[in-house]
Amino acid sequence: MNASFVLLPGDGIGPEVTEAAYRVLVAVGRRFGHEFHFDSRPMGGVAIDEYGDPLPQSTLDACREADAIILGAVGGPQWDDPNAKTRPEAGLLTLRKELGLFANLRPITAHAQLIEASPLRRDLIEGVDILFFRELTGGIYFGDSSLSDDGRVATSVMRYSVGEIERIVRMAAQAARNRRNKLTSVDKANVLEVSRLWRRVASRVMTEEFPDVDYEVVLVDAMAMHLISRPRDFDVVVTGNLFGDILTDEGSMLPGSLGMLPSASLGETQPGLYEPIHGSAPDIAGEDLANPLATILAAAMALRHSLGLETEAAAVEAAVDVVLDSGMRTKDIAGGGKFFGTEAMGDAVATAVST
Ligand code: NAD
Numbered sequence: 477m478n479a480s481f482v483l484l485p486g487d488g489i490g491p492e493v494t495e496a497a498y499r500v501l502v503a504v505g506r507r508f509g510h511e512f513h514f515d516s517r518p519m520g521g522v523a524i525d526e527y528g529d530p531l532p533q534s535t536l537d538a539c540r541e542a543d544a545i546i547l548g549a550v551g552g553p554q555w556d557d558p559n560a561k562t563r564p565e566a567g568l569l570t571l572r573k574e575l576g577l578f579a580n581l582r583p584i585t586a587h588a589q590l591i592e593a594s595p596l597r598r599d600l601i602e603g604v605d606i607l608f609f610r611e612l613t614g615g616i617y618f619g620d621s622s623l624s625d626d627g628r629v630a631t632s633v634m635r636y637s638v639g640e641i642e643r644i645v646r647m648a649a650q651a652a653r654n655r656r657n658k659l660t661s662v663d664k665a666n667v668l669e670v671s672r673l674w675r676r677v678a679s680r681v682m683t684e685e686f687p688d689v690d691y692e693v694v695l696v697d698a699m700a701m702h703l704i705s706r707p708r709d710f711d712v713v714v715t716g717n718l719f720g721d722i723l724t725d726e727g728s729m730l731p732g733s734l735g736m737l738p739s740a741s742l743g744e745t746q747p748g749l750y751e752p753i754h755g756s757a758p759d760i761a762g763e764d765l766a767n768p769l770a771t772i773l774a775a776a777m778a779l780r781h782s783l784g785l786e787t788e789a790a791a792v793e794a795a796v797d798v799v800l801d802s803g804m805r806t807k808d809i810a811g812g813g814k815f816f817g818t819e820a821m822g823d824a825v826a827t828a829v830s831t
Pocket of ligand 1: 489493548549550551552553565568734735751753754755756757758759760765766767768770808
């Protein structure tokens with residue numbers, strides 16, 4: 477297969493973890509006989525410094541032409557000036573909007589080798605494998621908002637249309653079919669009219685189009701508890717923007733390590749955007765201390781969701797497991813023990829992919 481990737485290394489540890497993911501993708505191309513093309517572009521703080529714009533037009537144009545985009549991270553204290561004209565994160569928001577990336581996917585996987593890093597007991601966390609679908613371009617973050625003239629009353633509107641609900645429920649249900657065939661839709665239908673619409677539309681889509689998928693609805697407040705008390709019971713979870721924002725951050729704490737968690741943002745037709753959930757970690761940037769596994773696992777998601785290369789994606793995930801099984805750790809997951817650098821960890825995964 478011929479496929480093109482745009483790499484957006486960004487700021488802080490972004491370039492280090494992106495380089496590791498790049499080397500793993502090169503190894504995948506070699507082993508499976510694919511022609512992968514890579515184009516690295518500036519975005520975030522580095523692009524502000526160079527072009528005065530966190531998402532230069534040439535970067536956006538290159539992204540539109542790509543099959544998949546791999547982003548490191550953006551931001552850092554040098555761009556935190558509250559009076560600045562623009563910020564690194566603005567580039568990310570524009571990119572998501574321009575590419576119509578309405579679905580944010582976040583897998584929450586407890587790696588058997590790292591169970592001790594979890595704040596939860598082993599018997600609760602072992603075997604956890606959840607895939608969240610958070611709606612990303614609608615809901616209360618994008619509804620009308622206002623502040624009264626006297627500044628004493630504020631309003632933010634949570635709005636969803638039938639089409640917005642249908643498309644993300646379909647995407648999540650399709651993913652469930654390729655996993656353990658279970659979908660949980662999370663809402664607040666006992667209180668919110670918008671959630672009642674969400675529930676009606678989701679139920680109709682599931683009954684008419686996915687009768688074979690095991691489907692349940694859970695209220696968001698109950699879900700916040702279930703995620704901690706019985707996380708293994710969930711397979712694919714779909715929810716709106718606000719609830720998804722909170723629940724995915726809660727979920728990301730379960731495996732106990734920020735450096736292990738990837739995410740993807742997908743639209744209907746445009747290329748997907750794949751990135752680690754962590755930020756640019758300026759405190760360890762340039763020191764070869766960052767854990768590259770989240771970005772490498774994001775690259776695996778790109779192979780699966782944008783290129784349809786399931787075997788290759790699974791090979792990358794298996795290679796990560798092989799490396800963890802060998803006892804190799806970066807500092808963040810070493811528990812005070814011996815650790816390896818970003819480059820060594822990335823190369824070990826690339827080698828494991830190749831064999
Ligand atoms: P952060 O995720 O960058 O770092 C939080 C802590 O986790 C730090 O101690 C860091 O050293 C550690 N950490 C993060 N990723 C790691 C990795 N791969 N390996 C080892 N340790 C890792 O969050 P923050 O400190 O709140 O934010 C730093 C900057 O990143 C800010 O400018 C913020 O705006 C930006 N940020 C960007 C994104 C993004 O690009 N999508 C997301 C979140 C934060």
